[in-house]
Amino acid sequence: MNSPTLAPNSNSTLTTTLPLELREQALFWLAEPDARLKAQGVTAMRAAYLDRQLALNTEADLSCAYQIPGRPARPELVAPLDVKRRAMNTPEGRASLIHALAHIEFNAINLALDAVWRFPNMPEAYYQDWLQVAQEEAYHFGLLADHLVTMGYQYGDFSAHNSLWELAEKTQGDVLARMALVPRTMEARGLDATPALQAKLAQAKDQAAAEILDIILRDEIGHVAIGNRWFGFLCEQRQLDPITCFAELALQFRAPVLRAPFNVEARLAAGFTPAELSAMKIA
CATH class of the missing domain: 1.20.120 (Four Helix Bundle (Hemerythrin (Met), subunit A))
Incomplete structure (x- = not known):
């Protein structure tokens, strides 16, 4: 229509x-x-x-x-x-x-x-x-x-x-894999990277860009939280353990390896549990 x-x-x-x-x-x-x-x-x-x-x-x-x-x-x-x-x-x-x-x-x-x-x-x-x-x-x-x-x-x-x-294309066959690996891996990486980028822009006296990143970081915490919410929903629906499921999907789809530094505060605000962060070797 x-x-x-x-x-x-x-x-x-x-x-x-x-x-x-x-x-x-x-x-x-x-x-x-x-x-x-x-x-x-x-x-x-x-x-x-x-x-x-x-x-x-x-x-x-x-x-x-x-x-x-x-x-x-x-x-x-x-x-x-x-x-x-x-x-x-x-x-x-x-x-x-x-x-x-x-x-x-x-x-x-x-x-x-x-x-x-x-x-x-x-x-x-x-x-x-x-x-x-x-x-x-x-x-x-x-x-x-x-x-x-x-x-x-x-x-x-x-x-x-x-x-x-490219990771979205790899996970197009299963909404569980998509929720696990795009918002919770790729977009969550943005939570980690933003503070350092803000510092660089502030040092370069580009205050306008630093303020834009403030807005983006605030909203991206919400976006990762949405990914976490629906990943949790699907794991419960399929009777899967979230930590084990995430590790298996990351291996199966060759998700990027997470590297420090990590924004633990932002990740917790986005709904990652301490146990999940520990399993990811983040905290």
């Missing part, structure tokens, strides 16, 4: 009509290649859902006719080790860091949208949670992309890597 309403920007390369069902529309925006338009569309989608303009079919096993995720022609995607490192004491170096963070947030929009459309038969609250995450990631992307403009650059001006989405 489609709405005759135009997409927010007629430059979209996709159809100009929007599905009136939430998960179908999440797939629509996942496939949108324009980063700014994707962020705007996700924000409008959540507002429409909260205003009860979109239905939610939790049972539909949706097929995908699009190439996903939609992404712009730039940035050029390279292997993680091939991403150029630039000195933070130069304007270009600081811009490359902001660009890397913006790319993470762009990927995070896609990850949240994928969690909404891909997995059927979850409670309604699951879809509401990941819709919220998608909208907040879109907000973060906008903040970083706008700040990049003030520095004389655009999103796409530096190379980037795709490891975050």
